[in-house]
Amino acid sequence: MTNGSQRRRKGRGRTPRDGSTRERLIRAAREVLERGGYATASVIAIAERAGVSAGALYRHFPSKADLFVEVLRAAGEGELAEMNAAATQAESFIGRVEAVVATYARRALHNRRLAWALVYEPVDPLVDAERLVYRRNYCRGMAALLRQGIAAREFPNENPDLTAAALVGVISETLVGPLSPIGGESASEAEIVASLLRFCRRSVGVRDVPALRKIRPRRARTSE
Amino acid sequence: MTNGSQRRRKGRGRTPRDGSTRERLIRAAREVLERGGYATASVIAIAERAGVSAGALYRHFPSKADLFVEVLRAAGEGELAEMNAAATQAESFIGRVEAVVATYARRALHNRRLAWALVYEPVDPLVDAERLVYRRNYCRGMAALLRQGIAAREFPNENPDLTAAALVGVISETLVGPLSPIGGESASEAEIVASLLRFCRRSVGVRDVPALRKIRPRRARTSE
DNA sequence: TCCTCATGTGAATCGGCATTCACAACTAGT
DNA sequence: ACTAGTTGTGAATGCCGATTCACATGAGGA
Numbered sequence: 001m002t003n004g005s006q007r008r009r010k011g012r013g014r015t016p017r018d019g020s021t022r023e024r025l026i027r028a029a030r031e032v033l034e035r036g037g038y039a040t041a042s043v044i045a046i047a048e049r050a051g052v053s054a055g056a057l058y059r060h061f062p063s064k065a066d067l068f069v070e071v072l073r074a075a076g077e078g079e080l081a082e083m084n085a086a087a088t089q090a091e092s093f094i095g096r097v098e099a100v101v102a103t104y105a106r107r108a109l110h111n112r113r114l115a116w117a118l119v120y121e122p123v124d125p126l127v128d129a130e131r132l133v134y135r136r137n138y139c140r141g142m143a144a145l146l147r148q149g150i151a152a153r154e155f156p157n158e159n160p161d162l163t164a165a166a167l168v169g170v171i172s173e174t175l176v177g178p179l180s181p182i183g184g185e186s187a188s189e190a191e192i193v194a195s196l197l198r199f200c201r202r203s204v205g206v207r208d209v210p211a212l213r214k215i216r217p218r219r220a221r222t223s224e
Numbered sequence: 225m226t227n228g229s230q231r232r233r234k235g236r237g238r239t240p241r242d243g244s245t246r247e248r249l250i251r252a253a254r255e256v257l258e259r260g261g262y263a264t265a266s267v268i269a270i271a272e273r274a275g276v277s278a279g280a281l282y283r284h285f286p287s288k289a290d291l292f293v294e295v296l297r298a299a300g301e302g303e304l305a306e307m308n309a310a311a312t313q314a315e316s317f318i319g320r321v322e323a324v325v326a327t328y329a330r331r332a333l334h335n336r337r338l339a340w341a342l343v344y345e346p347v348d349p350l351v352d353a354e355r356l357v358y359r360r361n362y363c364r365g366m367a368a369l370l371r372q373g374i375a376a377r378e379f380p381n382e383n384p385d386l387t388a389a390a391l392v393g394v395i396s397e398t399l400v401g402p403l404s405p406i407g408g409e410s411a412s413e414a415e416i417v418a419s420l421l422r423f424c425r426r427s428v429g430v431r432d433v434p435a436l437r438k439i440r441p442r443r444a445r446t447s448e
Numbered sequence: 449t450c451c452t453c454a455t456g457t458g459a460a461t462c463g464g465c466a467t468t469c470a471c472a473a474c475t476a477g478t
Numbered sequence: 479a480c481t482a483g484t485t486g487t488g489a490a491t492g493c494c495g496a497t498t499c500a501c502a503t504g505a506g507g508a
Binding site for chain 1: 495498
């Protein structure tokens with residue numbers, strides 16, 4: 001409506017924009033990432049999806065990499081916040097760990113491509129650094145949880161940093177990794193998540209076993 | 225051409241080679257990969273390290289990707305063989321699992337960059353496919369081990385595919401992943417591997433727990 | 449209205465890198 | 479030695495995608 005006069009414009013010049021193009025670029029970048037990964041996330045594709053030209057991008061970001069840093073940061077922060085929220089809802093520490101894992105699982109399954117991009121895919125150093133921040137924060141949070149659980153004597157005294165990294169690895173591999181039985185034959189998504197939670201529970205080494213609500217994880221458990 | 229027949233070029237023409245340039249290219253590619261990852265593995269860099277020119281590479285491989293497929297396949301096969309050898313040496317299945325994990329750990333620690341390239345780093349689809357083969361084989365072997373252990377009632381009856389994937393994830397993340405407390409402060413390499421083994425042992429859910437605790441890296445922050 | 453920014457446009461540029469090409473030079477077979 | 483076939487050479491080519499540039503256009507203040 002705003003630009004009704006199309007008579008002599010040969011496409012050049014400014015097109016009025018309602019809101020900030022900057023944000024729309026960030027969103028477009030994330031969307032392109034979700035669909036096709038970095039491979040398809042060319043400047044042109046992003047700009048197109050945002051409804052602007054390639055050049056416009058550079059009015060808002062010094063480079064493509066900077067744009068992606070923003071994208072990753074936003075996504076990572078959102079993810080983190082969600083996890084933290086999940087963590088505070090449980091009483092026991094194992095409950096918190098499970099809540100975090102389950103949250104991660106739910107989100108990763110909901111949008112595997114984005115998760116993949118957030119966790120694995122390649123890029124230039126600048127973007128990688130940002131990704132690492134996210135991953136490290138996540139790992140740190142998990143480690144903190146473990147430490148508390150250890151202090152509370154809920155978990156055995158194992159190196160929490162390593163255990164945290166291992167848990168992140170478990171989740172990444174089983175849910176977003178290159179493979180992951182998820183697309184596979186053997187089990188439904190829900191079952192997989194349940195198995196995953198049992199795995200985490202065992203590997204953390206919880207002492208008492210309150211037994212998950214729907215599934216009973218087999219009792220083999222020697223007391224110490 | 226400005227430099228036609230009148231001018232004698234000294235460096236041109238064939239330089240006698242003893243053995244197959246092909247193999248030396250494969251080796252060079254692996255070495256470049258080990259040092260700087262794919263980012264530094266340009267055709268020129270590889271050819272240079274092999275002591276030939278870029279063009280020569282194309283006498284032996286239809287494309288750069290094909291070269292890397294060879295590299296990955298060779299590396300993957302070697303790795304696999306080593307694992308299998310390790311697996312057959314133990315009596316119990318948990319012993320085998322641990323042997324495999326420990327072998328992987330030893331190799332990954334010995335050359336993290338290569339491990340990283342084998343497991344994570346990006347590339348074009350052709351190469352990725354080859355990598356996936358390797359990873360999947362590895363995972364499959366682990367799953368087989370788990371199945372046997374389950375059949376022998378050594379392990380609880382958990383989805384072996386998922387558990388195998390999870391174990392692969394654990395190893396990848398803690399040893400070669402972006403981080404991994406390995407470069408860190410808290411523990412020596414040996415301690416980390418020991419912790420890792422304990423983690424795996426717990427997560428697999430072995431019935432009897434011979435407890436291989438040899439190292440006590442930290443004490444809980446609680447009193448006493 | 450006129451001037452000046454801020455914001456866009458899209459074609460041109462630039463750079464990196466795989467891939468090709470037009471020749472050499474060595475080896476083997478005759 | 480002559481001829482083919484093989485293996486190398488390294489400059490040229492081609493492609494792809496990020497980045498820049500010269501030029502619009504609208505909005506707001508004077």
